[in-house]
Amino acid sequence: MSTRDVKRRHLMWKAMLVGLVAGVLASAFRLSLTYAEHWRITQIHAHHTWFAAAISIGLAMVGGGLGVWLVRRYAPETAGSGIPHLKAVVLGRQTLRWKRLIPIKFFAGLLAIGGGFALGREGPTVQMGGATGLAVSDALRITPGEGERKALISAGSGAGLAAAFNAPLSGVMFVLEELHGAFTPVVFISAFLACVSADVVARVLTGSMPVFALPIVTPPPLTILPLAALMGVVLGFVGVAYNRGLIASLDWFGKFKRVSPFVVGALAGLVIGVVGYFWPGVVGSGYPLADRSLTGEIAFHWLPLLFLARFVLTLVSYGCGAAGGIFAPILVIGALAGVFIGMVGHNVSPAWIPSVPVFAVLGMGALFAAAVRAPLTGIVLMVEMTGQYNIMLPLLTACLCAYGVAEALHTPPIYEALLERSFPDPAHAHQA
Known part of the structure; x- marks a missing residue:
């Protein structure tokens, strides 16, 4: 048995562990945002004109202000989607401070998007998923420099996307097409296992229905x-x-x-x-x-x-x-x-x-x-x-x-x- 086969076999259970952790984190973020957005809309509809306006404007201003302040003060790399930062990590241009990134991204994103900012949960779950890959690597004391840590970071990124959309194949494709831009067996296997694991967790915690319900029963002509x-x-x-x-x-x-x-x-x-x-x-x-x-x-x-x-x-x-x-x-x-x-x-x-x-x-x-x-x-x-x-x-x-x-x-x-x-x-x- 070759050394490559041994490393690949040892990476499999680690990738699944990354997927499980990323799936739980992504599901928690998804459910929190769903509740926050539902509460915001319900409160606006439930009150009279002036109070509804105060709620809408107040939530957006406080959520946006605190969210941007958290990002700039503690973790500037969490601004925006975070996917460019992950690409920089994979390319070796940036480091990944997962202990700081995960909580800041979670709460800053919840404040901003929950307050009404026209942004999505998918970029944050991808970045937080990548951070879980490094967190698992640190917990398992994986040696830097052998590519295993980057493979798990990439796997966690795909797992975050898979859990956000209930779309495991899309998570794999995203890692190969966008994050790495190339196919390698190690990255593919780790991403595949992590995405499937994350999707299973997300379906258990958030439901198995497609994100969008499209009323089509026959093939379009x-x-x-x-x-x-x-x-x-x-x-x-x-x-x-x-x-x-x-x-x-x-x-x-x-x-x-x-x-x-x-x-x-x-x-x-x-x-x-x-x-x-x-x-x-x-x-x-x-x-x-x-x-x-x-x-x-x-x-x-x-x-x-x-x-x-x-x-x-x-x-x-x-x-x-x-x-x-x-x-x-x-x-x-x-x-x-x-x-x-x-x-x-x-x-x-x-x-x-x-x-x-x-x-x-x-x-x-x-x-x-x-x-x-x-x-x-x-x-x-x-x-x-x-x-x-x-x-x-x-x-x-x-x-x-x-x-x-x-x-x-x-x-x-x-x-x-x-x-x-x-x-x-x-x-x-x-x-x-």
């Missing part, structure tokens, strides 16, 4: 493929605008580094709280909005305004430095755009475009492919999140068209752009 391709092209441009907008937002908020982080977060929360008073479901993670898109409950004339609101709120929420991911914003914005295009196509030709809700999923996948530039992860993620394999062909069409447009415009993928902005390669910096 081939007649929707031209519109799916056109939608992919349109969302390719939207993805580029989204990426550039995020970077511009970070640059703009970067001008206020000398201002108290609590003040920066509170002012961003003021904007979000005002919007949240009028549309409580538009702020926060946005999953209720995506669900309504899938079920066709949103009137056609509201879709452009809701799309613009989520787009701008995401830029404000992420740019100020709050802890939260961009997975959920991408999915919500893509769903709104997809339903709008699907409704237009259905009104023009009901016979060719019989089902509109499917375009919400196509929009999610297409915008993900354009912004993150990880089309395989996006395709698998959409199938796992909806439990519908029937959408595969139009989903492939939309994602690949969006990917092609984004590549043609020479805009870097969002996580690569964020990586180079926050954690540049020392070698390149020295040469410059």
